Amino acid sequence: xxxxxxxxxxxxxxxNEFRVLRRNRTAILLSLVVIPxxxxxxxxxxSGGAGTxxxxxxxxxxxxxxxxxTVASGRVYAILAxxxxxxxxxxxYREDNAIATLGTGKIYAVIVIPKGFQDRLxxxxxxxxxxxxxxxxxxLGSAIQGNLLKNLQDFNPRLEVQPVRVGVxxxxxxxxxxxxxSGFDVGLTVILGLVIIFATFYEIxxxxxxxxxxxxxxxxxxxxxxxxxxxxxxxxxxxxLNAVRALIVCALAVYGYGARPNTDLLTIVxxxxxxxxxxxGFGFIISALGLGVRAVIIVEFFLxxxxxxxxxxxxxxxxLTGFSKTISYSLPWAYGIEVIRRAVLIGQPLWTxxxxxxxxxxxxxxxxxxxxxxxKISRERLVI
Amino acid sequence: xxxxxxxxxxxxxxxxxxxxxxxxxxxxxxxxxxxLISIFVVISQAFGxxxxxxxxxxxxxxxxxxxxxxxxxxxxxxxxxxxxxxQTDEQAVQxxxxxxxxxxxxxxxxxxxxxxxSGHTYVILQTDNSKLTAPLLVNAALSSSIQAMLDEATQTxxxxxxxxxxxxxxxxIIRPISGRPPSGDPFLPGMLGMITILGAFDDIVxxxxxxxxxxxFPRLVLTPINIFSVYMGKMSSTVVINAVRTTLMLIIFAxxxxxIRGNIIFIYLTTSLIAVxxxxxxxxxxxxxxxxxxxxxxxIALTFPLFQLSGAVSSAETLAPEGRALAYSLPWTYGxxxxxxxxxxxxxxxxxxxxxxxxxxxxxxxxxxxxLLAKRxx
Numbered sequence: 221x222x223x224x225x226x227x228x229x230x231x232x233x234x235x236n237e238f239r240v241l242r243r244n245r246t247a248i249l250l251s252l253v254v255i256p257x258x259x260x261x262x263x264x265x266x267s268g269g270a271g272t273x274x275x276x277x278x279x280x281x282x283x284x285x286x287x288x289x290t291v292a293s294g295r296v297y298a299i300l301a302x303x304x305x306x307x308x309x310x311x312x313y314r315e316d317n318a319i320a321t322l323g324t325g326k327i328y329a330v331i332v333i334p335k336g337f338q339d340r341l342x343x344x345x346x347x348x349x350x351x352x353x354x355x356x357x358x359x360l361g362s363a364i365q366g367n368l369l370k371n372l373q374d375f376n377p378r379l380e381v382q383p384v385r386v387g388v389x390x391x392x393x394x395x396x397x398x399x400x401x402s403g404f405d406v407g408l409t410v411i412l413g414l415v416i417i418f419a420t421f422y423e424i425x426x427x428x429x430x431x432x433x434x435x436x437x438x439x440x441x442x443x444x445x446x447x448x449x450x451x452x453x454x455x456x457x458x459x460x461l462n463a464v465r466a467l468i469v470c471a472l473a474v475y476g477y478g479a480r481p482n483t484d485l486l487t488i489v490x491x492x493x494x495x496x497x498x499x500x501g502f503g504f505i506i507s508a509l510g511l512g513v514r515a516v517i518i519v520e521f522f523l524x525x526x527x528x529x530x531x532x533x534x535x536x537x538x539x540l541t542g543f544s545k546t547i548s549y550s551l552p553w554a555y556g557i558e559v560i561r562r563a564v565l566i567g568q569p570l571w572t573x574x575x576x577x578x579x580x581x582x583x584x585x586x587x588x589x590x591x592x593x594x595x596k597i598s599r600e601r602l603v604i
Numbered sequence: 605x606x607x608x609x610x611x612x613x614x615x616x617x618x619x620x621x622x623x624x625x626x627x628x629x630x631x632x633x634x635x636x637x638x639x640l641i642s643i644f645v646v647i648s649q650a651f652g653x654x655x656x657x658x659x660x661x662x663x664x665x666x667x668x669x670x671x672x673x674x675x676x677x678x679x680x681x682x683x684x685x686x687x688x689x690x691q692t693d694e695q696a697v698q699x700x701x702x703x704x705x706x707x708x709x710x711x712x713x714x715x716x717x718x719x720x721x722s723g724h725t726y727v728i729l730q731t732d733n734s735k736l737t738a739p740l741l742v743n744a745a746l747s748s749s750i751q752a753m754l755d756e757a758t759q760t761x762x763x764x765x766x767x768x769x770x771x772x773x774x775x776x777i778i779r780p781i782s783g784r785p786p787s788g789d790p791f792l793p794g795m796l797g798m799i800t801i802l803g804a805f806d807d808i809v810x811x812x813x814x815x816x817x818x819x820x821f822p823r824l825v826l827t828p829i830n831i832f833s834v835y836m837g838k839m840s841s842t843v844v845i846n847a848v849r850t851t852l853m854l855i856i857f858a859x860x861x862x863x864i865r866g867n868i869i870f871i872y873l874t875t876s877l878i879a880v881x882x883x884x885x886x887x888x889x890x891x892x893x894x895x896x897x898x899x900x901x902x903x904i905a906l907t908f909p910l911f912q913l914s915g916a917v918s919s920a921e922t923l924a925p926e927g928r929a930l931a932y933s934l935p936w937t938y939g940x941x942x943x944x945x946x947x948x949x950x951x952x953x954x955x956x957x958x959x960x961x962x963x964x965x966x967x968x969x970x971x972x973x974x975x976l977l978a979k980r981x982x
Binding site: 357 | 915918923930945
């Protein structure tokens, strides 16, 4: 096949794909609006934008029981009330009543300063504070504990004005280095990866399965257009969609939620397209198996969940052990996500991650090769 | 009324019969919760492990006997694995930047001398902050190693300047009212809620859109059975299937050691209402979205935001203000809240009455809308 025929066939398939998309309003809505917007907005409203900070415990009603009734316990209350982490400290409860109220939704925790708190501190002993917590609220206990320790780590019962230095109570200070960024920026890398993988797989594997069910794929397969041109045409079409999707996610994250990526837009879009190509390769393999649309969607759901657990989306690969770790290190998506994260969050140049990028590229080529081989066999069967 | 009940029952039996004849859907109904929960068990185990092997490099620029003690503590930390000792600060930073290590501990020159003479010094910790949790664990490993070193030093009288040192003036003791460990099973009750939502969405795909695609839905509607009975029948079959899924999940909970403190009947009641609400919403959506694959993909697209916003993973109370407002406007949040409180706190009906009411009212509002829309688009 001549190069120009391959290119013109590829272009024809690409144009056809866009034409089909243009005629399907639901597909446009899902592909370019629902998926990128839902995912990014859910992250933004759930955990706050990059420029905003909020304390998990700030607006949660918490009873404060002072059994010590000393200057020290009074200062603890004052520090907490002023801290910004505890805006709804409620005094006046009796300890047993407060604990009995937990679980009703009126208060979610009870901070108890026990009798003898000041005496212990003045005798250079550690003062204990007990917190009863409604643990039906996920992770509330650790959030309250963290904020109490943060605000009281330099507490001195003898001083009315508490020291302002934070985190240096130990004689050996830990000087933390490394690029800092907001939780939203971290979430952005997760969302970008999820949106790309989720939508791409559906568009390629689901698209071909749907065409197979409708009978249009068989017609396309027996047309003079080569298999390579069909795959290339669908690839270019989906790359175009993914570029738009990556831009939508980035625009929403940057302008809507104040994200500050440490790399340029071109790199982000380029890496997104690399992930899309990898997923497309896998999508072609799945579509070559001749599964129905429903089966493809089920495979997609489990693929995304699988990647969620093993590809470093929410768990660092270093934390996995045994077989989980082996799975994680054999998944090419994990390397792609690592590259996206390092580039977007810490601005690491791409050339320093050549090994990871090479792994992704080689996996993509292998996926495309397998898919081409299997699709070719099924096409020959169709022709025969 | 008698006719409504009889017709609904007939549709329920038909739905269950169809499911039993479709091995793929039947297997999915069973496998779906098992696979989903398996993934989250992996996640829970990763976060709850007592030891890790996070790679760390160390640059001991001091080389004193004091820094050796710190090195000894670092190498025995259960959280990290010191996989290389480097000679310079730059090499340590390079190891982190290249991804070879997640953290680098740099002990500066004069570390031991400063500690012994002034009682105050520092170490540098360079971490790869592009990781989510590993940098925090490296920091925790370094802090605990420093603490262990100081404890040893003060016990042996090794450093006079450090005697009487106290790490923190105040200790906070957390007592969860359920009595379970603070870190135990944070995801499981939320997963029951999510599986109920996803399962019900899948049921609606099976129940309406696929029937439309096969052309059997118009035939069903043209029978003397009232459309309301059709919907009630489909809903009843979902409630039965949901009960099977809930039972399966409760068995998994029991096997994983999760203690259910509340009445199991309330769990079934709550999951049934979550399923009915989801189904009502699905009926409304399916009156517009006709393709089963589009509806399924929409369902999956909704899943991930719902993990964040419906209280499945994080409770609504701990979300940012906008997220909290949005979460409280979703009836699923009330369902997940009720499940969590039944399982963890063992609360009775009075405590979950509001949650139940919200789910019930939401379904009652949506169901007539779905019926109306279905009639219009028939």
